[in-house]
Amino acid sequence: MSIELEARARGKREETKASNRQAIIDAARIVFAELGYGATTVRDIIRATELASGTFYNYFKSKEEVFQALQDETALRVRPRLRAERIRARNFEEFVSGSFRTFFDFVKNDHTTFATMRRNPDMQRVRIDTPEVIAGFDELRADLELAIANGVVPATDADLLMASMVGVAFEVANHLVLRSDLSAEDAAKFATALFMGGVQALPKKAASR
């Protein structure tokens, strides 16, 4: 019923296109999680769908591109939460703690996404900063610049401050996944304290970038 409605609204062509694309992405998520990113081949992904090999290439150029689509899907879920948290913040402490807590909570709960990057032969990590992820970084930098302009944060290099927050977030997130004795809350408290104490001491700079 709803399928028929959609078909009438969008046309059957559009319909199967969307469904094929999603089928590939869903299959890829499973296969990546099972074999690890490095070991997965395009063929593995195709086999996990009911499509022919040629069809894959109508939608994606390579497994890298599928992975990007996955990452973008994830980033699209997290980015608005982070943004909302920062906007809601009435002071810098809430800005920082809200960001870290939201991110770490997400990592703890959405194990699969991070597990993909982790389940790899040996100690190899793959990180792809997709457009959506980069946009998230830019957004954070812009918000930091705003905070600087408002005098909430001492004038310093916003780009480096952003990079530091990102670096700590990702690296601590790894330990969060590996250590069972570490809660998202404790990790967030740690990172927040580090930055709240740290920003006061940062070297002054005229304008950033």
Add this chain to the structure above:
Amino acid sequence: MSIELEARARGKREETKASNRQAIIDAARIVFAELGYGATTVRDIIRATELASGTFYNYFKSKEEVFQALQDETALRVRPRLRAERIRARNFEEFVSGSFRTFFDFVKNDHTTFATMRRNPDMQRVRIDTPEVIAGFDELRADLELAIANGVVPATDADLLMASMVGVAFEVANHLVLRSDLSAEDAAKFATALFMGGVQALPKKAASR
């Protein structure tokens, strides 16, 4: 002459083994830097040597293993410098600033090593934490635990503190390579200030790990 001496001392067998292994590593360094890690194939590396394809597999199982050997070579150069810097430190400020300065100096000067990870299709980063790299992390954590035991640093989670330093170091290093307006010294000053201000505020913890 020196070759003959070495041959007599070590045996010709050992001699060519070492030379073959090094030839592969050297070729790999060039090829990785040229094509990027992801795009490089084992065959590309072999073609850059004068050896047959079968010979490669007498020395390495895959391109991953060659890359690990490269990483280990690099880590082996940096780790002692970092360690020395931390040992020489007479207080925690020197500990932190010495570490960051040494690391960032290395990244700025030894462009090739970091460039390999960077010259990749799109925005894909590959990071392999080899045994040597992990040993470096462990060493840093141990030194931090020592600093805590000596009361130079407030008692906190040494593992998280280590992760934070590593995260900031790597992420800022990326920006260091990309931004022409950023010197190793400025980056080190920034990171040092962040941590010197931050550690004072860190949440207390009984014993770490």
Add this chain to the structure above:
DNA sequence: CGAAAAGTTGACGTGGCGTCACGAATGACT
């Protein structure tokens, strides 16, 4: 010197890659 051990070589079977000619499904138009 001669035989055994160690190591090198490149051809080979396997399988993934991306393409493309074909045919089926769709939708536009009458």
Add this chain to the structure above:
DNA sequence: AGTCATTCGTGACGCCACGTCAACTTTTCG
């Protein structure tokens, strides 16, 4: 409803990288 053009799924194909292995060459040792 019927015709036609367009879009898209299909899978066989040529190409190349992979890792192996039997034959060959070099080194070692008695």
